[in-house]
Amino acid sequence: MKQILYFLVACCILSSTAHSQVTAIRAGRLVDPDSGSVLTDQIILIRGAKIEKVGKGIDIPAGATTVDLGMMTVLPGLIDCHTHLADGVHDPEPVNRARKLPAQIALESVPNARAMLESGFTTVRDVGAYRALTDVALRDAINRGDIPGPRMFVAGAYLTITGGAGAMTGLAPDVTLPWDLRYGIADSPWEVRKVVRQLAHDGVDHIKLLSSGAVLTHSSNPNSREFTPEELQAAVDEAKSFGLRVEAHAHSPEGIKNAIRAGVASVEHATQIDDEGIALAKHHGTYLDMDIYDEECIQEEGKTGSMPKDFLEHDAQLGQIQRENFRKAVAAGVKMSFGTDAGVCPYGTSGKQFAFMVKYGMTPMQAIQAATSNAADLLGHSTEIGSIKPGKYADIIAVAGDPLANVALLEDVKFVMKDGRIYKH
Numbered sequence: 228m229k230q231i232l233y234f235l236v237a238c239c240i241l242s243s244t245a246h247s248q249v250t251a252i253r254a255g256r257l258v259d260p261d262s263g264s265v266l267t268d269q270i271i272l273i274r275g276a277k278i279e280k281v282g283k284g285i286d287i288p289a290g291a292t293t294v295d296l297g298m299m300t301v302l303p304g305l306i307d308c309h310t311h312l313a314d315g316v317h318d319p320e321p322v323n324r325a326r327k328l329p330a331q332i333a334l335e336s337v338p339n340a341r342a343m344l345e346s347g348f349t350t351v352r353d354v355g356a357y358r359a360l361t362d363v364a365l366r367d368a369i370n371r372g373d374i375p376g377p378r379m380f381v382a383g384a385y386l387t388i389t390g391g392a393g394a395m396t397g398l399a400p401d402v403t404l405p406w407d408l409r410y411g412i413a414d415s416p417w418e419v420r421k422v423v424r425q426l427a428h429d430g431v432d433h434i435k436l437l438s439s440g441a442v443l444t445h446s447s448n449p450n451s452r453e454f455t456p457e458e459l460q461a462a463v464d465e466a467k468s469f470g471l472r473v474e475a476h477a478h479s480p481e482g483i484k485n486a487i488r489a490g491v492a493s494v495e496h497a498t499q500i501d502d503e504g505i506a507l508a509k510h511h512g513t514y515l516d517m518d519i520y521d522e523e524c525i526q527e528e529g530k531t532g533s534m535p536k537d538f539l540e541h542d543a544q545l546g547q548i549q550r551e552n553f554r555k556a557v558a559a560g561v562k563m564s565f566g567t568d569a570g571v572c573p574y575g576t577s578g579k580q581f582a583f584m585v586k587y588g589m590t591p592m593q594a595i596q597a598a599t600s601n602a603a604d605l606l607g608h609s610t611e612i613g614s615i616k617p618g619k620y621a622d623i624i625a626v627a628g629d630p631l632a633n634v635a636l637l638e639d640v641k642f643v644m645k646d647g648r649i650y651k652h
């Protein structure tokens with residue numbers, strides 16, 4: 228007993244020392260997405276997990292650890308608003324998740340989280356796992372410090388209609404799925420409310436629903452409408468009462484507009500958004516979270532034969548349509564966030580989307596804002612993350628050179644700090 232007490236005391240002293248640890252970063256250039264400007268010769272003072280001061284010529288306290296990034300461009304940690312980190316090893320065939328136990332899949336997901344963090348993404352909004360709640364387990368393991376990974380905000384499961392875009396389809400009709408592979412199925416406003424209540428109870432951070440068919444789901448039609456307006460409104464209303472926001476997967480024009488009218492925080496993919504949809508998104512302040520890079524990976528995987536044939540048929544032409552609609556939405560001034568559908572492309576390569584966002588109409592600063600200040604706003608955590616400001620978490624990255632001249636530099640992040648702790652230098 229005495230030994231345990233000594234251990235506990237030592238533990239607390241160690242952790243309080245770590246907590247009050249002061250680090251000073253010298254930043255040659257510092258990108259501030261809040262003002263859309265770049266500051267020079269800044270010092271960032273970090274105490275424990277949080278940023279204490281930022282400015283020119285700040286006194287560095289004695290005993291502080293100094294990190295010299297004077298030759299680099301320093302940015303807030305990047306945020307990917309559409310990831311699937313908790314689906315285990317990359318596998319384009321969803322049915323294969325029924326060949327493994329959820330515990331296996333959760334453990335397979337540990338390297339996904341590490342790859343994401345080491346590539347400069349210190350936060351993700353993870354928008355669903357096939358095996359329900361593996362994402363909750365992954366988030367909690369990261370928060371405890373058991374494994375390295377980004378700050379995760381998780382959905383727990385997919386809220387979907389029977390046989391819908393988020394359901395485990397492609398099996399014979401007489402196969403009974405385990406509870407965690409049918410957790411989010413709902414057919415009526417009251418069933419929708421019940422699933423939202425269950426998810427809220429199980430500790431999720433937001434609600435992911437699917438309001439149109441999907442590309443990467445068997446027997447699905449991306450042009451269809453899934454969930455009626457009544458069901459979508461029930462989801463948003465019920466989620467709101469638990470303080471949760473809703474994001475809607477939608478490819479079809481009708482699915483997109485129904486979701487926006489119901490009051491979702493963001494539309495995922497928004498592939499075939501039409502002019503009315505763009506006007507609605509602008510009017511409602513809805514974010515579009517458009518994964519315009521992953522088309523490259525879907526087509527590449529098509530050539531190797533590992534991507535199911537029906538998925539490639541769904542995908543034909545949609546990629547280019549989405550990119551042109553992204554350009555229209557940016558030009559119209561719709562709120563845009565950064566989401567890649569990480570898991571479709573390999574974990575750790577989300578940075579490749581920045582160059583595509585610039586190619587399709589954004590300035591490099593707009594692309595950076597999509598993945599920092601805008602993303603934090605979409606998550607409802609602007610006071611904690613999204614820029615390098617006093618009081619926020621010390622989530623800080625750096626690249627060699629000027630990402631505003633060459634945004635592709637964000638594919639090769641050299642320095643990563645999360646919660647004041649350095650993970651890559």
Ligand SMILES: [Zn+2]
Binds near residue numbers: 309311354
């Ligand atoms: Zn997705």
